[in-house]
Amino acid sequence: MEVRYDVLNNLLPIPNGSFPTFLSQITLSNKGSLPIRHGKWCVYFCNIRLVEPEHLKHNPAGYVIPGNYGIKFFHINGCLHKFQTTSDFKEIDAGDSFTFKFMAAHWSVARTDVMPRWYLSAEGSAPRIIKNTDDEELSFVGKFDTKAKWKRSEDDVYDPYTPAKRYSVDFISDLEIAPNDVIPTPVEMDIDKNSGVTVTSEWTVSIQAGLENEAAPLKGMFGILRHTIILSGKVDCVTILKVTAGTGKDIRCEAPSSCINTTVESR
Numbered sequence: 001m002e003v004r005y006d007v008l009n010n011l012l013p014i015p016n017g018s019f020p021t022f023l024s025q026i027t028l029s030n031k032g033s034l035p036i037r038h039g040k041w042c043v044y045f046c047n048i049r050l051v052e053p054e055h056l057k058h059n060p061a062g063y064v065i066p067g068n069y070g071i072k073f074f075h076i077n078g079c080l081h082k083f084q085t086t087s088d089f090k091e092i093d094a095g096d097s098f099t100f101k102f103m104a105a106h107w108s109v110a111r112t113d114v115m116p117r118w119y120l121s122a123e124g125s126a127p128r129i130i131k132n133t134d135d136e137e138l139s140f141v142g143k144f145d146t147k148a149k150w151k152r153s154e155d156d157v158y159d160p161y162t163p164a165k166r167y168s169v170d171f172i173s174d175l176e177i178a179p180n181d182v183i184p185t186p187v188e189m190d191i192d193k194n195s196g197v198t199v200t201s202e203w204t205v206s207i208q209a210g211l212e213n214e215a216a217p218l219k220g221m222f223g224i225l226r227h228t229i230i231l232s233g234k235v236d237c238v239t240i241l242k243v244t245a246g247t248g249k250d251i252r253c254e255a256p257s258s259c260i261n262t263t264v265e266s267r
């Protein structure tokens with residue numbers, strides 16, 4: 001057996017002095033080789049909205065839903081319900097399916113209102129989870145693809161975004177240039193806009209002790225094979241230095257051929 005659950009309409013008229021209800025349906029599909037007949041079996045499921053609230057509230061005897069379906073619902077406790085067949089139930093032949101409709105309280109606008117792992121209980125057998133409901137994706141729950149399914153009432157202003165609407169809401173204009181040259185922003189940065197430098201794998205990453213982790217991304221980015229803790233010497237280098245927050249004090253390369261100084265705040 002497989003189960004499918006669908007919300008059909010959240011926008012039903014509300015009788016005076018009553019409360020909102022919505023229309024749902026359950027489809028049972030016979031995936032076996034024998035017919036499914038009326039008998040001493042039932043299906044347990046968790047639905048956060050009370051099924052048939054006008055008839056099942058404080059009614060442990062259950063309620064046979066109208067429509068000559070041969071289905072009787074019970075409210076067990078909390079979200080737990082069950083349904084079983086009556087003598088009016090018409091057998092489901094192998095390969096066929098059977099659908100019945102029922103009411104539930106308030107509204108349901110998301111598949112997560114229905115819980116997974118419905119299970120079948122039958123006299124003389126151990127309870128078994130219905131396989132296609134053993135699914136955290138809730139793929140056995142139908143789509144909410146009409147206004148009557150995704151709206152809680154006629155006054156509900158929500159509509160799911162179309163691709164065009166989502167684009168217009170999330171659109172960010174092109175800033176053309178980054179607001180900050182480097183993120184995170186260095187403590188201090190001097191830029192010579194009249195010259196440039198090309199960092200190659202022949203360069204060295206020169207660091208102070210304790211900044212090995214900070215050196216690793218630079219080495220990987222430029223293919224630099226070596227780093228050193230020596231901060232002097234005439235070499236092409238990218239230097240990473242510590243600076244005490246708020247002091248502006250740091251250490252500079254001593255007469256390098258080309259050098260990029262980067263400072264990291266220590267607190």
